[in-house]
Amino acid sequence: MMAVGLLTGTLTAALFVQVARGLPSGESHHLRIWALALALQPLAWAALAMRGYWPPLWSIGVGTFLMLASYAEMTRAVRGFQGMAERRGLLWTLVLGAFAASLLLDDSWPNSSIRVVVNSGAGLLLLSAMAWAFWRGRGAGGGHAAGGAAVFALLGVAAMAWRIVDHLRNARPSGDLLAAGASDSLAFLYLLAGTIFLSLGFVLMHAERAYAALRRIASVDALTGVLARGAMEERGRELVERAARGQRPMAALLLDLDRFKDVNDRLGHEAGDRMLRHLAEQARLVLRGEDLLCRLGGDEFVALLPNTDLVGARIVAERLREALSAQELVIRGQPIPIPLSIGVAASLGASDDLESLIRRADQAMYDAKRAGGDRIAASAS
Numbered sequence: 001m002m003a004v005g006l007l008t009g010t011l012t013a014a015l016f017v018q019v020a021r022g023l024p025s026g027e028s029h030h031l032r033i034w035a036l037a038l039a040l041q042p043l044a045w046a047a048l049a050m051r052g053y054w055p056p057l058w059s060i061g062v063g064t065f066l067m068l069a070s071y072a073e074m075t076r077a078v079r080g081f082q083g084m085a086e087r088r089g090l091l092w093t094l095v096l097g098a099f100a101a102s103l104l105l106d107d108s109w110p111n112s113s114i115r116v117v118v119n120s121g122a123g124l125l126l127l128s129a130m131a132w133a134f135w136r137g138r139g140a141g142g143g144h145a146a147g148g149a150a151v152f153a154l155l156g157v158a159a160m161a162w163r164i165v166d167h168l169r170n171a172r173p174s175g176d177l178l179a180a181g182a183s184d185s186l187a188f189l190y191l192l193a194g195t196i197f198l199s200l201g202f203v204l205m206h207a208e209r210a211y212a213a214l215r216r217i218a219s220v221d222a223l224t225g226v227l228a229r230g231a232m233e234e235r236g237r238e239l240v241e242r243a244a245r246g247q248r249p250m251a252a253l254l255l256d257l258d259r260f261k262d263v264n265d266r267l268g269h270e271a272g273d274r275m276l277r278h279l280a281e282q283a284r285l286v287l288r289g290e291d292l293l294c295r296l297g298g299d300e301f302v303a304l305l306p307n308t309d310l311v312g313a314r315i316v317a318e319r320l321r322e323a324l325s326a327q328e329l330v331i332r333g334q335p336i337p338i339p340l341s342i343g344v345a346a347s348l349g350a351s352d353d354l355e356s357l358i359r360r361a362d363q364a365m366y367d368a369k370r371a372g373g374d375r376i377a378a379s380a381s
Contacts, residue, residue: 003045004192005041005042005044005191006042006046006049008192008195008196009038009039009044009045010042012195012199013035013038013041016034016038016199029080030077030081031202033076033077034073034074036073037073037077038195040066043066044064046063047062047063048060048063048064050063061099061102064098064099064119065095065098065099068098068119071126071127071130072091072094072126074130074198075130078130078134078149078202079129079133081205091126091129095122097122098118098121098122101118105118112172113167113168113170114171116164117164117167120187123156123160123187124161124164127154127156127157128153130153130198131150131157132150134150134153134201135150144204145201145202145204145205145207146201148201149205152194152197155190156190159186159187159190160187162183162186163184163186163187166181219231221294223273223277224276224277224279224280224295226283226284226293226294226295227293228294228295229294229295229296229297231294232294232296232302232304233354235292236294236354236358237354239292239304239306240347240352240354242306243347244347244349244350244352247350248306248307249346250304250305250306250346251304251308251312251346251347252303252305252346252357252358253302253305253313253316253317253320253343253361254300254342254358254362254364255283255300255303255341255365256299256301256343256365256369257276257279257299257338257340258340258341258373258374259337259339260272260276263275263331267334267336271331271336275338276299278327278329279301279338280301282320282323282324282327283301285323286316286319287303290307291303291304291306302358302361309346310346313345313378314376317376318376320340320342321340321374321376324338325338339374341365341368341369341375342376342377343363343364343365343368343377344378344379345360345361345364364377364379365377
């Protein structure tokens with residue numbers, strides 16, 4: 001077991017170093033802490049393997065200290081990754097306290113079970129803290145992996161608890177590893193498997209959080225903060241299908257700024273960007289929480305209004321135009337009017353789909369523009 005622990009600890013630590021090197025410094029910090037923790041484990045297993053060749057202080061004492069230090073740093077890495085206080089001082093105080101106590105007890109009591117209880121108790125506390133840190137991450141990005149890692153850390157808590165109870169009930173006068181009981185073997189086996197499975201869970205947490213961040217980037221328009229087109233198409237189809245199943249009304253607004261190109265040409269792209277953000281902000285204030293607002297591209301936006309018929313959609317469109325008129329946009333000391341053409345369309349029932357709904361709203365928007373702009377037009381069908 002010790003030989004396997006030394007090998008797996010070395011390889012896993014080397015793998016983590018490579019993974020951390022491939023990430024930006026801000027995202028690799030906690031992986032680097034975990035890699036450092038893993039680097040302590042081969043040293044711990046090497047020291048424990050020298051039992052009988054080195055004095056107990058070096059083999060048992062230093063080996064156990066390094067193993068506990070490794071799990072303390074793992075706990076610190078998880079806590080930091082979850083946005084919790086790392087508590088490095090507290091964690092290392094526990095490790096150093098267990099090390100000092102085991103040395104003192106070794107001098108006072110030749111009973112090896114006393115040292116086992118002290119060190120296993122420290123390991124139980126560290127694994128409990130790690131399990132709690134993992135569990136706290138279930139609601140954030142990395143939640144599925146965090147939940148699995150928390151369960152595996154709790155298995156370690158159970159293994160350490162059994163070892164403590166076993167040694168309290170059946171104290172061993174010597175620490176001969178060849179006479180180790182079932183609880184000792186399970187504890188060692190867990191330390192071997194823990195290196196691999198806890199590390200795998202920690203890496204998967206990073207992967208899940210990175211994937212969630214990419215999804216957020218892909219689903220949100222960076223300039224205005226509203227939904228991007230791809231996310232709108234996915235969620236919009238769900239709204240249309242739900243409305244059709246429930247035989248409820250559904251409407252769409254197609255918004256287009258009438259003077260966007262003129263402002264861009266006269267005042268520059270920064271002014272145009274401010275117009276787009278202003279429109280998005282006012283639309284969010286007018287729309288309900290269940291409504292979806294999306295930037296299709298350029299100066300075109302679409303709003304999907306569930307549980308809203310054509311009459312209600314026209315009312316919402318008029319409120320939006322009024323809000324833009326009331327909240328004047330000033331650029332470089334110059335008030336900028338924001339005329340807006342809005343096309344309104346309502347779903348035709350179960351046979352309708354998102355594409356045709358938006359297409360009819362788009363046609364109505366062009367009808368508004370042809371009529372002079374800065375007005376609302378409704379689709380005839």
